[in-house]
Amino acid sequence: MLLADFGTSYCKFWDTTTAAPLLIPTKEIKPGLKVDIATGHNGKRLASRYVNELTALARGGNVLIDADHYTLMDCGSRDIKFIRYDQGKTKNMGWNAECGASMGFTIELLERYYNLDFTTMQVPESSFSVTCGVLGMSHIFDAVVNGASEAEAVAKFVKGIALNAYNFAGSPETLYLSGGLCHNPLFVASFPCKVVCLGRFVLLQGLKVTYDGQTFS
Amino acid sequence: MKTCPHKKQIGIVGVPPLAIIEQLEADGDTIFDLDEPIVKRDIEIASSYLPRVFCAILRTVVINAISLKPDRIYIDVGPGKCDCALHTATILKDILPETIIATTRNQDKKDFGTPLCTSRMPLLDKVSAITRSVQSARPHKDLPACAPTAGFWGVPPRDFSLLSLFPDTTHVYGWTRCMENKTPDHQSLEELCNPDIPTVFFAQSFCAKTALARHLANRHPHGLYVDCDVTAGNSTKAKIQAFLELSSL
Numbered sequence: 321m322l323l324a325d326f327g328t329s330y331c332k333f334w335d336t337t338t339a340a341p342l343l344i345p346t347k348e349i350k351p352g353l354k355v356d357i358a359t360g361h362n363g364k365r366l367a368s369r370y371v372n373e374l375t376a377l378a379r380g381g382n383v384l385i386d387a388d389h390y391t392l393m394d395c396g397s398r399d400i401k402f403i404r405y406d407q408g409k410t411k412n413m414g415w416n417a418e419c420g421a422s423m424g425f426t427i428e429l430l431e432r433y434y435n436l437d438f439t440t441m442q443v444p445e446s447s448f449s450v451t452c453g454v455l456g457m458s459h460i461f462d463a464v465v466n467g468a469s470e471a472e473a474v475a476k477f478v479k480g481i482a483l484n485a486y487n488f489a490g491s492p493e494t495l496y497l498s499g500g501l502c503h504n505p506l507f508v509a510s511f512p513c514k515v516v517c518l519g520r521f522v523l524l525q526g527l528k529v530t531y532d533g534q535t536f537s
Numbered sequence: 538m539k540t541c542p543h544k545k546q547i548g549i550v551g552v553p554p555l556a557i558i559e560q561l562e563a564d565g566d567t568i569f570d571l572d573e574p575i576v577k578r579d580i581e582i583a584s585s586y587l588p589r590v591f592c593a594i595l596r597t598v599v600i601n602a603i604s605l606k607p608d609r610i611y612i613d614v615g616p617g618k619c620d621c622a623l624h625t626a627t628i629l630k631d632i633l634p635e636t637i638i639a640t641t642r643n644q645d646k647k648d649f650g651t652p653l654c655t656s657r658m659p660l661l662d663k664v665s666a667i668t669r670s671v672q673s674a675r676p677h678k679d680l681p682a683c684a685p686t687a688g689f690w691g692v693p694p695r696d697f698s699l700l701s702l703f704p705d706t707t708h709v710y711g712w713t714r715c716m717e718n719k720t721p722d723h724q725s726l727e728e729l730c731n732p733d734i735p736t737v738f739f740a741q742s743f744c745a746k747t748a749l750a751r752h753l754a755n756r757h758p759h760g761l762y763v764d765c766d767v768t769a770g771n772s773t774k775a776k777i778q779a780f781l782e783l784s785s786l
Contacts, residue, residue, distance in 0.1 A: 374779035399772075403779075409759050410783045415772035 321531075324367065325376070325523040326360030329397035329425060330500060334524045341521050357527050361398070371527055374413055377498065378403045380526030384496075384518050391492035394522065395485055395501040397425040402489040416488055423450075423481045424501055426457060430477070434470045438506040441475050447510070450480030475506060482510035498522035546605065548636075550598050551613030551622060552671050552721040554643045559674040568672045569605060572597065574695070576604040580767055586628050592744050593695040593767045595625045602629055607636055615642040617721030619745060649719040650677055654709035657683035661700040663709060664693050667717045677717070687781060688736030689713075691750060695741060699769040702777045708734070712746065728753065735759045735784035737777055742766040759784065 323341075325332040331349055334341035346362075358367030359376040373394075381392040381403065393402035400423065401415040431438060448463075450456035456477055463473035489495060494514045501507045502517035545566040561568055569575060572594050581589075582603075583596040602610060610633075614623035623640065630638045653667050670677065683706050690711040694700065710730045715723045730736055730753060738754035740747040742764045754762035761780045765773045 372775050372779045372782065374775050375782050378779065378783050401772075403783075410761070410780060411759075412761065413776055413779060415775055 321357065322355040323524055323527045324355040324358040324360070324363065325521075325527070326358055326362035326366060327396055327398075327500075328361060329428065330520070331360070332521055332524050334521070334528065336528065341524050343520065357531060359523050359527060371530060373523065374401055374403060374415060376523040376526035376530070377401060378405075378410065378413075378526065379530050380498070380522035380524070381405075381496065381518075383525050383529050384522060390494070390496055391489050392496040392498060392518075392522075393485060393489045394498040395424055395507075396499050397428070400485050400488060404490060404492070412490065414488060423456075423485070424499065427478060427481065427501070427504065427507065430457075430460070430474050434474060436471055436474060438478075438504050441471055441506045443506065443509045444472065444475045444479055446476060447479035447483055448476045450477060450484055456480060478504075478506050479510040482507055483512070486511050486513065545609065546607040548602060548605065548607040548610040549612075549671070550595075550610065550625075551618035552643055552716055552719065553611040553613050553641050555645050555647070555674055555719060557611055557641065558672065561672075562674055569601065569607060570668060570672065571601040571605075571607075571610065572693070573601075573668065575601050578604060586632055587625065590743055592619075592621050592741055594692070594741055594744075595621050596767075597695060598622075598625060599629070602633060602636070606633065609637040609639060611639050611641055613641045613643050613721065615644075615722070617643040617715075621744075644722050645720055647719065649717070651709075651714050651717045652677050652680040652682070653717050654714045655682035655685070656680040657705050659701070659705055660689060660703040660707045660709070661697050663707075664689075664697065664700055664713060667709070667713055668693050671716055671719075683708075685731060685734045687784070688731055688734045689739065690730050690736055690753065691739035692741060692744070692746060694739060694765070694769070696765065696768045699739075699765070699774060699777060702774060702781065703737075704781070710736070711738075711750075730757060730760075732758050735780065736761070737780065738762045740764050 321336045323334045329346055331344050331346050332341050355367045357369045359371045359373050364370045377394050388408040389406050391404045404412040448459040460473040460477050496516045498518050500520050502519050508515050547561055547566045548569045548571040550571050574597050578600050580596050583599040586599050587596055612622055612626045626638055626640050653663055685708040686704050686706040689707050689709050692712045712727055715721050715726050736757055738750040738760055740750040747764050751762045754760035
């Protein structure tokens with residue numbers, strides 16, 4: 321069975337006969353591809369069965385998180401979404417595809433444009449007020465014009481995105497984080513709370529357990 | 538839309554008092570529920586008269602009113618509806634000089650019961666039947682109550698498509714329940730909900746009821762607060778769908 325999480329920038333695939341999932345840039349996906357079960361914004365077109373992204377996230381979290389009270393947030397290229405469990409029941413959830421748009425995408429774009437290395441950058445003391453990746457970029461350009469280094473300005477932008485996501489998720493004491501931004505140490509360190517990174521494949525895990533109760537290591 | 542030229546065209550907003558509905562029925566007038574999207578025109582047309590950041594139901598009322606130009610509009614204001622309706626009535630008086638704009642304050646206390654709210658039926662059909670029942674003064678037909686598996690609390694949404702996500706065994710609460718009971722100003726009935734079933738607390742964006750909806754959702758052991766504006770987007774629908782799916786985990 322082929323499972324897929326069709327993201328905006330990257331697609332995650334898991335052939336359940338193999339041990340581990342694969343990561344492929346979305347622009348490299350071949351036309352006509354069809355999978356068995358999918359989630360993600362292109363999933364309905366490319367799969368026999370589609371699972372809602374929030375459902376896949378929650379079910380993946382249920383497998384990976386050993387607690388009955390937690391907040392799990394997925395930060396993707398184009399949107400952010402979270403689910404909160406309290407006493408083992410869904411207590412709240414949110415999906416911000418408009419005001420939180422393009423945050424992950426913009427961070428990756430800035431890294432390439434300014435040739436930055438997020439693994440070596442320090443978390444700044446202050447941040448920009450960022451509600452949207454596109455609108456937030458103007459803060460960077462203004463700061464650079466006013467004498468800030470490009471790295472310093474981008475770091476403030478990244479911290480602003482993290483704070484916005486943190487507030488959107490309800491300001492939890494501990495945040496379980498899903499998505500490609502788990503691999504961005506500046507972003508992870510910018511949260512004002514404990515962050516537990518679960519990686520890119522939480523939604524795939526949710527697809528897997530939804531239909532056959534198995535897990536991958 | 539075909540209408541009889543001899544009958545008066547009457548628009549209603551909210552739930553007018555029973556005495557008015559009885560009179561309209563006796564006179565055989567044609568009633569239009571202006572809260573619903575009757576006229577297929579771009580809602581942005583309403584922005585000439587109301588702010589864009591405003592209740593989508595009342596923006597729809599304006600679109601319907603300026604398009605249909607009824608002979609008379611009964612617009613309920615006050616505790617059974619909202620201040621926004623009061624101000625919309627003022628605006629309609631200005632922009633529709635040929636139409637009589639009559640404001641009402643429905644404080645009817647006679648309980649008609651809520652058989653539709655607790656029946657087994659697709660939620661979209663259920664809420665449609667409840668909104669239609671506002672145009673009649675007749676008692677409701679008896680319907681057997683079903684065992685509920687989910688709850689919908691709130692007002693009839695501007696976009697009924699979100700109701701199709703719920704199971705047929707969804708019980709209806711909030712102001713929609715007050716509508717069926719023909720008591721729109723009934724605070725305790727409006728605050729009623731069932732703590733034993735997963736419940737979506739819905740309000741239109743920019744409506745004062747968003748405060749009550751979110752408050753009740755936070756207090757409910759298994760509640761989800763949702764608001765949306767003109768149409769329910771994919772993320773709103775996905776939240777409701779996931780909440781209902783995950784409630785059966």
